[in-house]
Amino acid sequence: MGLKDVVKKGTFVDILLGMSVTGTYFVTDKVTVEYPKEKLQTYPRFRGVHALLSDPDTGDTKCVACMLCPTVCPAQCIRVIGEQTPEGRSHPAEFEIDLSRCIFCGLCEEVCPVAAIVMTKVYELATYDKNDFLLDKEWLMANAVNAHKELVALPPGAGETRPPAGPVKIAGTPGAPVQAAGLAAGPVSPPGTSVGVGEGN
Amino acid sequence: MSDPIAQLIFLIIKAILLPVIIVMMVAFIIFFERKFAGFFQGRVGPTYLGPWGSFQSFGDIFKLLSKEDLIPDKADKPVFRMAPYLIFIPAFLVMAVLPFGPVGGEANLFGYRFDYVIANFDAALVLFLAVGAISVYGVVLAGWSSNSNFSLIGGLRAGAQMVSYELAMGFSVVGVMLMANSMSFVDIVNGQAGNFWNWYFIPQVVGGVIFFIATLAELNRTPFDLAEAEQELVAGYLTEYSGMRWGLFLFAEYVNMVVISAIMSTLYFGGWRAPLEVLDFIPGPIWLFIKIAAFIFLYMWIRWTIFRYRYNQLMSIGWKVLLPLSILNLAVTAVVIAIVG
Amino acid sequence: MKDLLQNVRQVVMPLLADAHGPDEAREEAPRPTLEELKARKARSRQPLEVGSEVITVSMGPQHPSMHGVYRAELDLDGEIIVDVRPEVGNLHRGVEKLCEERTYHQIIPITDRLDYIAGFAMNHGYCEAVEKLMDLEVPARGRYIRTIASELCRLSNHILWLGVHIMDLGTQTFFCICFRDREYVLDLLEMLTGARLTHSFARLGGVAKDLPDGFEHRCRKAIEFLPKRVAEYERIIKHNRIYYKRAKNVGIFTSEDCFAWRVTGPALRAAGVPRDLRKDDPYAAYDEVDFEVAVEYNADVYDRFLVRMKEIRESCKIIEQCLDNMPAGPFVARDITRTLPLKSDVMRDSASMIQDFYQVFKGPAVPKGEVYRATEAPKGEMGVYIRSEGAGRPARIRFTTPSFYHGQALPPLVRGEMVSDMVAIFASIDVVLGDCDR
Numbered sequence: 001m002g003l004k005d006v007v008k009k010g011t012f013v014d015i016l017l018g019m020s021v022t023g024t025y026f027v028t029d030k031v032t033v034e035y036p037k038e039k040l041q042t043y044p045r046f047r048g049v050h051a052l053l054s055d056p057d058t059g060d061t062k063c064v065a066c067m068l069c070p071t072v073c074p075a076q077c078i079r080v081i082g083e084q085t086p087e088g089r090s091h092p093a094e095f096e097i098d099l100s101r102c103i104f105c106g107l108c109e110e111v112c113p114v115a116a117i118v119m120t121k122v123y124e125l126a127t128y129d130k131n132d133f134l135l136d137k138e139w140l141m142a143n144a145v146n147a148h149k150e151l152v153a154l155p156p157g158a159g160e161t162r163p164p165a166g167p168v169k170i171a172g173t174p175g176a177p178v179q180a181a182g183l184a185a186g187p188v189s190p191p192g193t194s195v196g197v198g199e200g201n
Numbered sequence: 202m203s204d205p206i207a208q209l210i211f212l213i214i215k216a217i218l219l220p221v222i223i224v225m226m227v228a229f230i231i232f233f234e235r236k237f238a239g240f241f242q243g244r245v246g247p248t249y250l251g252p253w254g255s256f257q258s259f260g261d262i263f264k265l266l267s268k269e270d271l272i273p274d275k276a277d278k279p280v281f282r283m284a285p286y287l288i289f290i291p292a293f294l295v296m297a298v299l300p301f302g303p304v305g306g307e308a309n310l311f312g313y314r315f316d317y318v319i320a321n322f323d324a325a326l327v328l329f330l331a332v333g334a335i336s337v338y339g340v341v342l343a344g345w346s347s348n349s350n351f352s353l354i355g356g357l358r359a360g361a362q363m364v365s366y367e368l369a370m371g372f373s374v375v376g377v378m379l380m381a382n383s384m385s386f387v388d389i390v391n392g393q394a395g396n397f398w399n400w401y402f403i404p405q406v407v408g409g410v411i412f413f414i415a416t417l418a419e420l421n422r423t424p425f426d427l428a429e430a431e432q433e434l435v436a437g438y439l440t441e442y443s444g445m446r447w448g449l450f451l452f453a454e455y456v457n458m459v460v461i462s463a464i465m466s467t468l469y470f471g472g473w474r475a476p477l478e479v480l481d482f483i484p485g486p487i488w489l490f491i492k493i494a495a496f497i498f499l500y501m502w503i504r505w506t507i508f509r510y511r512y513n514q515l516m517s518i519g520w521k522v523l524l525p526l527s528i529l530n531l532a533v534t535a536v537v538i539a540i541v542g
Numbered sequence: 543m544k545d546l547l548q549n550v551r552q553v554v555m556p557l558l559a560d561a562h563g564p565d566e567a568r569e570e571a572p573r574p575t576l577e578e579l580k581a582r583k584a585r586s587r588q589p590l591e592v593g594s595e596v597i598t599v600s601m602g603p604q605h606p607s608m609h610g611v612y613r614a615e616l617d618l619d620g621e622i623i624v625d626v627r628p629e630v631g632n633l634h635r636g637v638e639k640l641c642e643e644r645t646y647h648q649i650i651p652i653t654d655r656l657d658y659i660a661g662f663a664m665n666h667g668y669c670e671a672v673e674k675l676m677d678l679e680v681p682a683r684g685r686y687i688r689t690i691a692s693e694l695c696r697l698s699n700h701i702l703w704l705g706v707h708i709m710d711l712g713t714q715t716f717f718c719i720c721f722r723d724r725e726y727v728l729d730l731l732e733m734l735t736g737a738r739l740t741h742s743f744a745r746l747g748g749v750a751k752d753l754p755d756g757f758e759h760r761c762r763k764a765i766e767f768l769p770k771r772v773a774e775y776e777r778i779i780k781h782n783r784i785y786y787k788r789a790k791n792v793g794i795f796t797s798e799d800c801f802a803w804r805v806t807g808p809a810l811r812a813a814g815v816p817r818d819l820r821k822d823d824p825y826a827a828y829d830e831v832d833f834e835v836a837v838e839y840n841a842d843v844y845d846r847f848l849v850r851m852k853e854i855r856e857s858c859k860i861i862e863q864c865l866d867n868m869p870a871g872p873f874v875a876r877d878i879t880r881t882l883p884l885k886s887d888v889m890r891d892s893a894s895m896i897q898d899f900y901q902v903f904k905g906p907a908v909p910k911g912e913v914y915r916a917t918e919a920p921k922g923e924m925g926v927y928i929r930s931e932g933a934g935r936p937a938r939i940r941f942t943t944p945s946f947y948h949g950q951a952l953p954p955l956v957r958g959e960m961v962s963d964m965v966a967i968f969a970s971i972d973v974v975l976g977d978c979d980r
Binding site: 242505508509511512 | 599618621713718719784785788963
């Protein structure tokens with residue numbers, strides 16, 4: 001060990017270098033997003049909880065009970081019972097998703113031939129009652145307000161909005177504990193769209 | 202009233218006030234540890250309770266007090282209960298002999314002399330070394346009385362580590378003793394009168410660094426915190442303690458940290474003296490407080506940056522590196538003092 | 543004044559970077575031979591005394607060491623490990639049996655959950671195997687997007703590995719720092735696939751969706767600054783005296799041991815064997831990009847760290863090359879009998895709608911036969927064996943995952959080491975229980 005090494009070891013140069021890195025973190029910006037006061041905006045492709053889109057003319061759901069989504073679901077969490085409406089159209093009498101089985105893979109959204117079932121941006125699904133995990137047709141139709149993708153017949157990739165330049169913080173529900181927005185309270189109305197501090201990457 | 206009665210009243214006030222101040226400091230130090238841990242890691246620490254999260258410790262205390270007091274069935278109950286106290290009571294004893302302001306001199310409070318020390322003891326340094334050794338008992342007995350494999354291993358490891366590093370600590374403070382020509386803390390601080398270049402950390406730089414490293418081992422802090430290594434032995438000697446008993450161990454660790462920071466600043470950094478004589482108008486206790494805070498920050502910074510040694514490497518550092526260096530330091534100091542006179 | 547500062551920086555920064563010179567010294571050091579490595583291993587082991595009292599401690603399924611529910615029952619003599627009896631299977635979910643009841647398309651989200659840290663790498667490996675069985679060709683753009691996603695998963699895995707490894711050694715700071723850096727990668731993956739951890743992005747014949755707008759810009763920014771972060775980690779760890787003491791000559795897995803216990807991936811490359819399936823048996827776009835295989839020769843924990851840091855840098859290079867040379871064209875093969883149709887086609891075209899129904903209800907047309915295909919997952923070699931009877935559902939799938947073999951290799955190689963070393967070695971071998979137990 002030469003003299004230079006002895007001096008470096010004695011003056012703890014390597015440890016001081018390490019401490020300099022932590023020291024810089026001490027004084028620079030912190031990366032914490034203080035949930036629930038601040039939240040991050042999800043990306044357009046985010047796979048949250050489902051919603052059933054409705055036809056604006058008739059007010060009924062677009063779903064034709066073709067049984068593709070219950071069949072493709074790897075977790076077998078969708079239950080659909082179809083019936084014929086008086087007008088001769090097929091529609092679901094019951095459409096139930098069991099959230100405790102769903103793995104949020106997005107295959108149901110991908111195979112739906114009429115773009116009736118979509119995955120929204122809602123991820124705050126905590127609740128105190130397990131029965132709330134059975135989402136019925138009314139809940140899913142009401143959740144359509146949170147749908148954030150356009151899945152009508154468009155060229156691939158074109159229907160999605162441009163993603164933000166970095167993680168975008170949006171206003172949350174300050175001070176309120178998370179259970180205020182449970183499933184029993186109904187579909188969450190979209191949070192205020194005032195964009196907070198945008199953290200460029 | 203006469204002087205002895207005044208001194209008695211002052212003594213009672215000091216004896217009550219000092220532990221209370223230290224306990225309050227510890228509560229906030231625990232909060233700062235978590236806050237600074239967050240800052241060093243690039244995140245904010247606790248923010249919820251109180252402004253800037255500062256009442257977090259009190260929230261923790263209430264939570265711990267409300268927990269069930271579990272003592273394992275086969276544990277040795279009296280020893281189990283007594284172990285935490287053995288760790289921090291010696292620390293309070295040492296605080297009794299530490300000066301936090303000028304001692305002696307003329308009357309400065311209502312016409313009576315107020316000494317900024319509880320007990321001006323002649324052999325304070327030896328007292329510090331002696332009662333420091335009692336903390337080892339607390340750790341080993343905690344591990345042993347829990348009647349569990351993990352705790353036993355942790356307690357024995359911690360005990361062996363603390364004993365080995367005490368030797369290095371002892372030898373390095375003898376250098377300071379030689380320079381000040383006395384074992385009393387009051388004399389040591391008085392010997393550092395002047396500006397900051399008169400403080401002992403300059404001539405005793407090797408001793409100071411050795412003392413600092415040895416105190417890291419005494420406090421069971423990283424990089425020497427093998428006794429409570431979470432990833433390896435769950436929590437070592439603390440495993441079976443829950444609720445407020447565990448809180449007592451935490452409290453003991455931080456009281457030890459405060460006291461050792463105070464001792465470090467007294468021995469090497471001038472104690473209650475100001476770094477420049479022009480700044481003398483700021484009272485002594487404030488300077489001591491600033492120095493204690495600086496050392497505690499340094500302990501925290503090291504804890505949150507460095508990872509721990511393996512056990513045998515730790516012991517070999519204590520015996521094969523620190524002890525010879527401290528004896529060498531002592532020898533060199535003695536020779537230089539003999540020559541210079 | 544600014545000039546003065548610039549000059550000072552130019553003088554001081556190289557000094558700091560070179561604060562420990564040993565890089566050149568290490569590169570010129572002679573490579574140890576197998577016998578030398580075995581001798582070093584024998585030296586670091588402690589002699590096991592016969593007849594001393596042995597305590598049995600269970601590093602039980604729950605422990606703060608963050609490797610999942612791996613149980614190791616240790617027989618300890620003081621600090622030295624006399625015997626280790628591992629117990630895996632606490633996370634066994636019957637994945638291979640589940641796959642037998644599902645079509646080939648439905649299995650893709652299930653493979654996500656194998657090595658849940660690098661979900662896309664598992665999807666990719668599975669799709670490569672099925673495509674080999676079906677003899678389906680993936681278009682160029684699809685192959686490039688798969689490469690980018692696989693390399694992003696490799697980045698995510700290695701950064702997480704670093705955080706967990708250093709946390710096992712003592713400090714939690716690193717864990718938080720590494721997770722913060724991993725956020726950038728997970729953000730990119732969320733933008734691309736829709737989820738941070740369970741990607742389900744590969745499809746038979748390509749990928750599910752094209753690159754979104756703005757992805758290329760974000761991705762370039764991320765891979766430009768991640769190597770700088772790696773340099774920062776190295777600044778703290780690589781020459782740290784404590785890391786030297788805890789990682790050098792600790793946990794030596796010689797190449798012989800690796801072959802005997804089927805240890806692959808970074809551990810094998812740290813033992814001097816330059817085996818990387820991306821070069822030896824290329825798939826996706828790996829034969830069209832230029833990268834180096836990270837090899838070290840000392841086979842200890844320190845070298846595994848170096849190998850992974852180098853792999854992070856190489857991954858950034860691969861992603862950059864893929865983005866530069868991204869071909870235009872379809873991102874998924876269009877094959878009536880074997881792939882899922884594009885959604886835009888389904889909504890316009892009745893033939894595609896029929897294809898949709900057929901693929902969902904009956905599954906793809908896979909010929910009868912069997913196939914084995916191994917890919918380079920971030921942890922090692924992941925192999926998929928499929929036996930098909932000609933139906934849309936496989937008759938038998940077998941995933942040979944790296945963590946299973948690594949978890950099995952650990953006990954014979956830590957007998958005689960100390961407990962603290964065992965934690966370090968276990969962390970360096972990179973075992974994740976989802977991968978191990980399936």
